[in-house]
Amino acid sequence: MIVLLDNGHGGIVNNQYQTPGKRKDWGDKGVVYEGEFNRAIVNGIIQELTFLNIPYVNIAPEYWDVRLETRVKRANKYPASKCFYLSIHSNAGGGKGSEFFTSPGDTKSDKIATIFGEEYKKEFPNQKLRTDFSDGDLDKERRFYVLTRTKMPAVLTENFFMDNFEEYKNFLMTAEGRQRIINFHVKAIVKTMVEVFKEPAPNNFML
Numbered sequence: 158m159i160v161l162l163d164n165g166h167g168g169i170v171n172n173q174y175q176t177p178g179k180r181k182d183w184g185d186k187g188v189v190y191e192g193e194f195n196r197a198i199v200n201g202i203i204q205e206l207t208f209l210n211i212p213y214v215n216i217a218p219e220y221w222d223v224r225l226e227t228r229v230k231r232a233n234k235y236p237a238s239k240c241f242y243l244s245i246h247s248n249a250g251g252g253k254g255s256e257f258f259t260s261p262g263d264t265k266s267d268k269i270a271t272i273f274g275e276e277y278k279k280e281f282p283n284q285k286l287r288t289d290f291s292d293g294d295l296d297k298e299r300r301f302y303v304l305t306r307t308k309m310p311a312v313l314t315e316n317f318f319m320d321n322f323e324e325y326k327n328f329l330m331t332a333e334g335r336q337r338i339i340n341f342h343v344k345a346i347v348k349t350m351v352e353v354f355k356e357p358a359p360n361n362f363m364l
């Protein structure tokens with residue numbers, strides 16, 4: 158199994174955030190740039206997967222914003238039956254908790270998304286899991302281009318809300334909060350490896 162890691166949006170280059178919007182400015186309480194957060198989570202996952210010797214590809218290693226078409230094109234070069242696509246995001250728009258999205262009608266993706274939801278609940282038992290794994294409303298379809306155009310199973314995780322102050326200060330902008338988000342992703346990846354791809358768990362990992 159190969160994990161194709163997609164860090165949504167652009168990063169920060171010389172103090173310049175590379176993506177319009179996709180941030181929340183809390184004034185004297187700081188600012189969160191979603192693309193920076195997404196990269197931090199993907200980089201943390203990469204470190205753990207390296208320790209576990211689980212193959213991965215960073216689909217967008219650049220710090221500037223890589224077009225969705227390019228991300229999907231890069232992903233689709235890998236054999237669909239051997240990998241899954243994991244896109245990391247943080248939410249906005251008023252709400253709280255996390256949600257896990259798949260494209261409609263793909264049972265393998267649904268199974269993987271369910272594993273991610275379960276591991277999230279174990280790591281954050283007191284935080285909200287926004288259920289309904291099917292995508293649903295039309296206005297989210299464009300954002301989820303990477304789910305519908307990738308050939309392999311694909312899951313997109315929306316990790317907390319940038320515009321929820323509690324989540325911003327407790328999870329999105331602390332090293333500990335980020336590590337916990339990384340941890341549940343890594344556990345879900347290993348579980349996916351065992352339960353969906355039927356491969357043995359790494360020797361050095363306790364599920």
Ligand SMILES: [Zn+2]
Nearest residue numbers: 165191246247
């Ligand atoms: Zn996003």
